Amino acid sequence: MKKKRTLMMSVGARAVRSLTAARTRSGEFPGRDQTLAFLGPEPTGADAEVFHVREKRKLSSRLREFFVYSPSLGRTVGVRVLLPGIPSEVSDVIHLFHGGGDDFRSWTDLGAAEQITADSPYLVVMPDAGAASYSRHRFPGTDLDWPRFHTEELPAFVADRYFVNPERSGQILAGLSMGGYGAMKYAALHPDEYCAAAAFSSPFDTLAAVPLFDIITLREGGPARSLFGDPKRDRAEWLANSPVALAPNLAATDLWFSAGSGEPDPDEEGASVDVLEATVHHHGERFHSRLESLGIPHTWLPRPTGSHTWVTWQRELAAWLEDLPRRLFEAEARGASGGGAGSAQGGGGATEAGAAGTAGSGTMWSSADGAPFSYVTGDPVFSVHGWDVAISRRRAQIVTFADVTPSGFTLNGAGTFRITTPALYHPTGTYRIDISSPLTENVYNLRADPEGRLHLTGRMAGALHDPIVPGRRTRHFRTWGQEEITQVRISPIDGDGGDGPITSAGTNDLHRRT
Structure with missing residues (x-):
């Protein structure tokens, strides 16, 4: 090797x-x-917080050359x-x-x-x-977010x-x-x-x-x-x-x-x-x-x-x-x-090869056809197709945000999640949230915000944690719970009431807005 x-x-x-x-x-x-x-020293202070052009050149009738300062790169x-x-x-x-x-x-x-x-x-x-x-490459003294x-x-x-x-x-x-x-x-x-x-x-x-x-x-x-x-x-x-x-x-x-x-x-x-x-x-x-x-x-x-x-x-x-x-x-x-x-x-x-468009295959959800989409990532915080997802976890893990439609979705992995949906729901409408995870069955009512978004929170599998004594006997703690599936279902409630408490939150309504 x-x-x-x-x-x-x-x-x-x-x-x-x-x-x-x-x-x-x-x-x-x-x-x-x-x-x-020839550009002089790198920008500092307020100038270092803003993306801007420092030099531009015309090299031919079609070719242009720019030198730009990037806050993401710091250079x-x-x-x-x-x-x-x-x-x-x-x-x-x-x-x-x-x-x-x-x-x-x-x-x-x-x-x-x-x-x-x-x-x-x-x-x-x-x-x-x-x-x-x-x-993104981070090491002492350098943070290059390419x-x-x-x-x-x-x-x-x-x-x-x-x-x-x-x-x-x-x-x-x-x-x-x-x-x-x-x-x-x-x-x-x-x-x-x-x-x-x-x-x-x-x-x-x-x-x-x-x-x-x-x-x-x-x-x-x-x-x-x-x-x-x-x-x-x-x-x-x-x-x-x-x-x-x-x-x-x-x-x-x-x-x-x-x-x-x-x-x-x-x-x-x-x-x-x-x-x-x-x-x-x-x-x-x-x-x-x-x-x-x-x-x-x-x-x-x-x-x-x-x-x-x-x-x-x-x-x-x-x-x-x-x-x-x-x-x-x-x-x-x-x-x-x-x-x-x-x-x-x-x-x-x-x-x-193959065909796209089947439920859960990774196709993009749209209000026109209602097909679900799935998204695989290793990032604890991500946005895709208007859904903003943040997962609190102790260790890195690959997460599949799957079968996503206005009616719900699934997540694999351990930790807790906070999700803001796109504006798909009736503004200030009330929705029943059913969360089924390895830890608990949780049902609560949630009201969409004025823009029609829902703000969901819930628990997945047990939070990943560091073993007190690292080694072969505690190796399973590093990955425990990563394959567990949490199911979230979103359903409308007629009227402005419900059996459970109403919390201020926001995200789209199951019913299409006209």
């Missing part, structure tokens, strides 16, 4: 060095000074933006992420993104991602500056290598915000790529295992950041991913097998199998040749972009009809 890990570390480091060497040989990078010394980073090749009044946005060892310039300096998108109607945003963890920068601050900046579609239907994610990992993870964490995600040569199973994440951690400047913790002791944290584990959330997202086999292309005489590409190819197979088992439509393109290089990624970006308008149109049509897509076999090994 140690020998295998050493080999993976060596392969990862070699890949980073080769990418840097490719930039040097091309003479295209750095196109401008890599340091930010200034770069962002490049490609204006649509085919202008329109309102444009959809592609968030295009770079891989490890690269930066916000890479897709245009080395990936030919400007040329490939020349006939594209999309606004392409290429932000910096540091060492490319696409995760997800917040990429999914909150940056979309707000783009929507404020350009005429773009800020709705889910206009927000698209894509990336190469670690950038593809980030695209799929963000899509899974925010299924109500992004309609499509694509990944080229990317890892998807964090627990199968521990050495790779060790490299990312060290390159970010943090100590080993400071990103997700120990893979055994903090397994839930690793799963919470794994697209494979979060796959159920992707049922309503258009998914496209590809990888080469690692074998050289026919025109690469004398080239050896690319071990890194072969490794991420296995990740693609694993992700494909997981999605297929869940019945989630997707396109998986396992290429018979191809290495972990820009030649591969330029080809994949062009292929995905060419097919994207059709895919988005068909996805929108499926969503409008409430139906799923059947299995289809495409050329080049492409597979679209």
Whole structure:
């Protein structure tokens, strides 16, 4: 095991060095000074609390470069933006992420993104991602919240500056290598915000790529295992950041991913097998199998040749972009009809598998069809489709917020919960709340707030607690209760009374408001 890990570390480091060497040989990078010394010291005081542009440049008729200060990162980073090749009044946005060892310039300096998108109607945003963890990384003296920068601050900046579609239907994610990992993870964490995600040569199973994440951690400047913790002791944290584990959330997202086999292309005489590409190819197979088992439509393109290089990624970006308008149109049509897509076999090994739209499959709830949705997460506090959920717990755990409709939902895990629903209920209407958990059967009446939201609280399984004497005999305390299911049912009460006490709270009413 140690020998295998050493080999993976060596392969990862070699890949980073080769990418840097490719930039040097091309003479295209750095196109401008890599340091930010010309901007002066980082903002302090009130300026450090606000996202703002510190410098902007026009590099070509379509390419813009910004240096922005991000409170989520506590520092200034770069962002490049490609204006649509085919202008329109309102444009959809592609968030295009770079891989490890690269930066916000890479897709245009080395990936030919400007040329490939020349006939594209999309606004392409290429932000910096540091060492490319696409995760929150905290260690002494540093707190880098990359997800917040990429999914909150940056979309707000783009929507404020350009005429773009800020709705889910206009927000698209894509990336190469670690950038593809980030695209799929963000899509899974925010299924109500992004309609499509694509990944080229990317890892998807964090627990199968521990050495790779060790490299990312060290390159970010943090100590080993400071990103997700120990893979055994903090397994839930690793799963919470794994697209494979979060796959159920992707049922309503258009998914496209590809990888080469690692074998050289026919025109690469004398080239050896690319071990890194072969490794991420296995990740693609694993992700494909997981999605297929869940019945989630997707396109998986396992290429018979191809290495972990820009030649591969330029080809994949062009292929995905060419097919994207059709895919988005068909996805929108499926969503409008409430139906799923059947299995289809495409050329080049492409597979679209399964069907979405069944109860509890992960599809998005809407007032039009009433289909339930499910959401998997490792976060104790999250928001999805208008539901705000906070779970008080002692240890990390993977939680499934399942079969969610205005009539109720289920939660697995231990601890207590506090949930605010969307505005689905009659304002100030009274509702009966039935909570069935391993600990108790609790029934109470609750009044919706003036906006039609309900504010629910309840107990799940026994709170996870730390054993007094850690060891094999007390190991079960770490996971006890995580598989237990708590059922919550919400039903209207005629009139403004009921058998139980009325508490001020708020959330939507079971009856649709007209």
